[in-house]
Amino acid sequence: MSESNLPLIKAERLTTTESKWKLLLKLDNDPNRTIHIQDIRIALNDVTTFQPYIKVLINGTPYLREFAPVEVTTRLNFGGKLAFKGKTDKPPIEIYVKSDGTNTLNATCLITGIITPY
Numbered sequence: 001m002s003e004s005n006l007p008l009i010k011a012e013r014l015t016t017t018e019s020k021w022k023l024l025l026k027l028d029n030d031p032n033r034t035i036h037i038q039d040i041r042i043a044l045n046d047v048t049t050f051q052p053y054i055k056v057l058i059n060g061t062p063y064l065r066e067f068a069p070v071e072v073t074t075r076l077n078f079g080g081k082l083a084f085k086g087k088t089d090k091p092p093i094e095i096y097v098k099s100d101g102t103n104t105l106n107a108t109c110l111i112t113g114i115i116t117p118y
């Protein structure tokens with residue numbers, strides 16, 4: 001019997017006022033499958049009155065170290081042709097956010113793609 005492709009849909013939401021990094025979403029992988037990312041979306045509430053931050057790690061390496069969005073409603077989209085084959089020492093994708101210690105940050109993350117056998 002052959003294995004088929006599986007859909008990948010992972011979503012998380014976090015509300016925080018803390019100025020320490022909080023894990024918004026962590027994507028784990030399967031040792032017998034390849035994850036193909038189609039889209040990663042991070043959305044934040046109105047950030048014109050305070051300064052929140054986003055940090056993205058891919059295989060444990062920071063690719064977005066401390067991004068401070070400035071738009072009223074911020075959306076950060078990326079992904080495209082990212083693929084993660086088998087099990088790795090670090091999670092393929094980790095997304096962190098933090099507020100300014102006073103104001104409430106509402107953050108949502110959605111990852112979509114497919115998971116294939118290899």
